[in-house]
Amino acid sequence: MRTFAGGWEVAGIVTLESGAPLNMGVNGSNVSSFLSNTGNRPDLNGKISYPKKATAWFDPSAFSAPACLTGPDCYGTLGHNVVRGPGRDNWNLSLNKNFILSAERGSRIEFRAESYNTWNHTQFKGDYNNNGISTNVRAGNFGQVTGAFDPRVFQLGLKVIY
DSSP states (O other): OHHHHSOOEEEEEEEEEOOOEEOOBBOSSSGGGTSTTOOBOOEEOSOOOOOOBTTBSSOGGGEEOOSOOSSTTOOOSOOTTOEEOOOEEEEEEEEEEEEEEETTTTEEEEEEEEEESTTOOOOBOOOTTOTTBOOBTTSTTTTOBOOBOOOOEEEEEEEEEO
């Protein structure tokens, strides 16, 4: 009984991250055509709210393209990195057990079961490079989630040592 019931090991990695700032932008003829690695920000029309849905991570009606969309001195009223992307709560767990077959010879069976995203909840992407959330005011999918991390994955392993 001890061989089968005792000696189990549980291990895991838990990742808890707050949302990274999202850098909003406006495409079109603006300062980015004069200088590289720069861009125009939209105007902020009201309070930023977060429905936190795939169809709208943030409320896109709070933003609009600036009226002066041409020329190098045209910037919107939204500050830099004001909007936050989705955070992440990821649990990867493993269960391990060694079954001794012969103590004199050192033979045993190693069993391993692993799960990634153990609780299988959707984790939207949204990072410093704006991967995962549409952040361009003029895009048809502005404010929508465009990427997610992998769903739950199970992996089993068995090793015989003799």
